[in-house]
Amino acid sequence: DTAVSQTPKYLVTQMGNDKSIKCEQNLGHDTMYWYKQDSKKFLKIMFSYNNKELIINETVPNRFSPKSPDKAHLNLHINSLELGDSAVYFCASSQAGTRYGYTFGSGTRLTVV
Amino acid sequence: AQSVTQLGSHVSVSEGALVLLRCNYSSSVPPYLFWYVQYPNQGLQLLLKYTSAATLVKGINGFEAEFKKSETSFHLTKPSAHMSDAAEYFCAVSATQAAQKLVFGQGTRLTINP
Numbered sequence: 001d002t003a004v005s006q007t008p009k010y011l012v013t014q015m016g017n018d019k020s021i022k023c024e025q026n027l028g029h030d031t032m033y034w035y036k037q038d039s040k041k042f043l044k045i046m047f048s049y050n051n052k053e054l055i056i057n058e059t060v061p062n063r064f065s066p067k068s069p070d071k072a073h074l075n076l077h078i079n080s081l082e083l084g085d086s087a088v089y090f091c092a093s094s095q096a097g098t099r100y101g102y103t104f105g106s107g108t109r110l111t112v113v
Numbered sequence: 114a115q116s117v118t119q120l121g122s123h124v125s126v127s128e129g130a131l132v133l134l135r136c137n138y139s140s141s142v143p144p145y146l147f148w149y150v151q152y153p154n155q156g157l158q159l160l161l162k163y164t165s166a167a168t169l170v171k172g173i174n175g176f177e178a179e180f181k182k183s184e185t186s187f188h189l190t191k192p193s194a195h196m197s198d199a200a201e202y203f204c205a206v207s208a209t210q211a212a213q214k215l216v217f218g219q220g221t222r223l224t225i226n227p
Contacts, residue, residue, distance in 0.1 A: 040219070041151075041201055041219070041222075042219055043203065043217040043220075044217075045214050045216075048213060048214060055213060056213055090156060090157070092157075097207075098213070098214065098215050099145055099164055100162070100164075101147050101149075102157075104157040104158070107154075
């Protein structure tokens, strides 16, 4: 059983399209995150939800909208995709903050053409 | 605010040699510190963590790291490199209070020469 699963693994789409990435965790964790990894491998937090409540919203364009229907799921919807959105997006989860670290999903490689 | 600096974006060692990956952190409060490994086209896997217990932390795959408060460092070592250790390594920090997120370093690519 995959602990944190993301779908799809690869996503190729044209500029201007709208797309979604889904994330599910079966660890019973109370907090979920979205991170963006750019072409230089730099990881930056985008959003964090604790028990369905948004607790971190970094300076992300409002074309990105997270949704957490329950504490086991955190989806990311992106409107009007731009070339600069091409990256690997990682979902992660944790229990009780960061004390025990995160469990990461395997990532979604988004390519905007 | 917390930050992490990893010295050296690329480290190359011979198989069987010592691996040393450097990480310095900045934090205004006692930190939690982590090392993650990322193999190609995969997610990040936790190697080890420091959460204010023993300063020498042992992790998976023979890696260990030592927390040195006076030097604000948390360097990762492995006595003898194996070809399978080739990967990207990330150091990360968070504050113990209001620990809401991990802040990652820029990563160090480890190459193992046969």
